[in-house]
Every structure is written in structure tokens, then in C-alpha cells.
Amino acid sequence: MATGRNTGFTVWLTGLSGAGKTTIGHALAAELERRGAHVEMLDGDVVRTHLSKGLGFSREDRDTNIERIGWVASRLTRHGAAVVVAAISPYDATRKRVRALVSEHGPFVEVWVKAPVEECARRDVKGLYAKAFAGEITHFTGVDDPYEDPEDAEVVADTVALTPETSVALVLAELERIGAVPDATPAAC
Ligand code: ADP
Numbered sequence: 001m002a003t004g005r006n007t008g009f010t011v012w013l014t015g016l017s018g019a020g021k022t023t024i025g026h027a028l029a030a031e032l033e034r035r036g037a038h039v040e041m042l043d044g045d046v047v048r049t050h051l052s053k054g055l056g057f058s059r060e061d062r063d064t065n066i067e068r069i070g071w072v073a074s075r076l077t078r079h080g081a082a083v084v085v086a087a088i089s090p091y092d093a094t095r096k097r098v099r100a101l102v103s104e105h106g107p108f109v110e111v112w113v114k115a116p117v118e119e120c121a122r123r124d125v126k127g128l129y130a131k132a133f134a135g136e137i138t139h140f141t142g143v144d145d146p147y148e149d150p151e152d153a154e155v156v157a158d159t160v161a162l163t164p165e166t167s168v169a170l171v172l173a174e175l176e177r178i179g180a181v182p183d184a185t186p187a188a189c
Contacts, residue, residue: 008077009180011171012098013090014150015113016142017128018120020159020167021086022100024113027168029084035131035181044087056141063094070098078105082181089140094147099152107180111171112153115160117142121163 006076011028013021018153022043031038044065050057051068055061073083082101095110102108105158120142121129132140139145150156155174175181 001135007166007180008080008082009076009084009109009175010073010083010102010106010184011109011111011175012073012089012095012102013084013086013111013113013122014095016120017088017114017140018123019115020157020164021088021113022165024111024157024159024167024171025084025086027164029172031168031172032082035184037181038080039082039084040076040185041084041086042073044069044085044089047087055175057145059091062090066091066094066098067101070101073098074102074105078103085097087145088141090145090147092151095150096152107175107178107179108135109155109156109171109174109178110150110153111167112150113167114156114158119160154158 013025015021025041029041031063032039047069048065052065052070055065064086069085069087073085099108099110121133124130128137128140129143131137132143141147155170156172159167172181176183
């Protein structure tokens with residue numbers, strides 16, 4: 001565990017496609033930048049076009065993808081970055097492995113971005129649920145592929161009940177509680 005100057009950390013947003021990970025992640029990243037952090041966002045979809053190009057959606061490929069993201073997050077955390085990951089990361093054991101990897105260098109805050117599949121399908125931001133329910137795409141998380149509910153999430157952001165702003169505030173409150181970011185309220189002097 002790193003101590004002293006400029007300790008980095010990783011916020012890991014997990015949840016179904018369309019649950020709100022990217023929305024909350026971008027808003028969180030903007031607020032962390034405003035507070036002076038060096039932010040790096042690792043978005044699962046973007047990572048799949050670069051670092052994990054060619055990987056599919058079998059359990060093995062999903063695990064490889066998540067472990068690559070976890071490894072990059074741990075390296076960035078080591079160098080003092082505020083890392084925001086938005087990736088479905090459906091398997092709890094894999095999330096535990098990346099938690100262990102990152103925790104060698106700084107705090108790991110797991111955020112369950114929670115919305116039922118019916119709500120995600122209603123939003124259908126990318127039009128993928130319609131295709132998955134029609135059988136045009138398979139191995140789609142929440143439809144014909146599993147999503148294991150997080151056992152260790154520090155924050156649960158229920159995006160049916162909470163606005164994105166409130167979800168971001170919950171994550172920030174946790175980061176402040178563990179001392180990963182300074183309190184937003186300036187000390188009186
Ligand atoms: P993911 O990254 O999890 O696939 P996105 O952030 O891309 O999800 O999409 C979530 C969609 O749901 C966005 O269009 C967002 O505007 C919408 N949405 C509606 N209500 C909420 C909420 N309370 N929190 C987050 N997103 C919400």
C-alpha cells in the first residue's frame with residue numbers, strides 16, 4: 001500500500017450495459033479533475049477497441065479483458081492517478097482479483113451501478129438489448145450471459161432511484177471518508 005505523497009486510487013464502476021457507468025464515470029472524472037486530480041478514465045468499450053482488440057465475450061475473454069484493465073489501473077494508481085473504470089465486469093471472482101492487484105498501490109472503491117435489466121432494456125442506449133432479445137447477438141450480459149451481483153461494493157448507486165449527480169456525490173463521499181480525496185469544503189483559516 002502506497003503511503004505519503006499523491007496517493008492514487010481506482011474507482012471501479014460495474015453493472016449492466018446501460019446501467020449508467022459511463023454517465024456517472026464521466027461526471028465523477030470531471031469533478032475529480034476540478035479538484036486537481038490527475039484522472040484517467042478506462043472505459044470498457046474503448047479498451048476493447050485498443051488494448052483488448054480481438055477479444056470476445058466468452059468467460060475467458062471477458063476475464064482477460066478485465067484483468068488487463070485491472071493491471072493498467074494498478075500501474076496508474078501506483079503513479080498517483082485517479083483512475084475511473086467503467087466496465088461491466090460481470091464476474092465477482094474477477095473483480096476480487098483486480099481489487100487485490102490495485103490494492104497493492106492504493107485504495108480500490110467498487111461501485112455497483114445498479115439497474116434491473118428491464119430498465120436497461122427500456123433505455124437501450126446502444127440498441128443492443130433489442131438485438132439480444134431477438135437473438136441477433138448472443139452472450140449478452142443480463143440477457144443470456146450472467147451478471148454476478150457484487151459482494152464487496154463500497155457504494156451501491158441505484159440509478160432508478162438516484163440521479164447521476166447523487167450517485168457521483170455518494171462516490172465522492174466514500175473517497176473523502178477513506179481520505180483518498182480532500183474534503184470539498186475548504187478549511188476555515
Ligand atoms: P453504461 O456505461 O453502464 O453502459 P451509459 O452511461 O452509457 O451506461 O448509459 C446509461 C443511460 O441511462 C444514459 O443514457 C443515461 O442518461 C441514462 N440514465 C437515466 N437515468 C440515469 C441515472 N439515474 N444515472 C445514470 N444514468 C441514467
